[in-house]
Amino acid sequence: MVNISREGNLVHFEILGWHKLWAFKSSIDVTRDNVLNVYQSDFELSNMGGLRLLGTSIPNGICAGTFLFTDGKVFCDFVNRDNVIIVDLSEGYYKKLYLEVKDPQEAIYFLAKP
Numbered sequence: 001m002v003n004i005s006r007e008g009n010l011v012h013f014e015i016l017g018w019h020k021l022w023a024f025k026s027s028i029d030v031t032r033d034n035v036l037n038v039y040q041s042d043f044e045l046s047n048m049g050g051l052r053l054l055g056t057s058i059p060n061g062i063c064a065g066t067f068l069f070t071d072g073k074v075f076c077d078f079v080n081r082d083n084v085i086i087v088d089l090s091e092g093y094y095k096k097l098y099l100e101v102k103d104p105q106e107a108i109y110f111l112a113k114p
Helices: 019-023 042-046 104-112
Strands: 002-007 010-015 027-031 035-039 051-057 063-069 072-078 084-089 096-100
Touching (some): 002 096, 002 104, 019 051, 019 063, 019 072, 035 104, 084 104
Parallel strands (some): 072 096
Antiparallel strands (some): 010 027, 035 084, 051 063, 084 096
């Protein structure tokens, strides 16, 4: 699970609990300007496929870490697909973030606010 906070133009995604171990990462920071879109998509989650670079992947279970997809590197951290938000990024190391949050609608609203 991930906790999201903002300080000025910086968005901080903090990976919580055991997920840090599974994902080999404790946080990701991006600028607010780098966030293109935030949404949920069952279709996109169902059609995920890529090469695991560093992390943990158990089919229909844990997906955590860095993966290489056809459109670039993505970061995943989720167990419960119902609570996953997808964050499209314009530039940087990752092209997308697939993150499990406590309340997806609240997280989408929080990231969409200027």
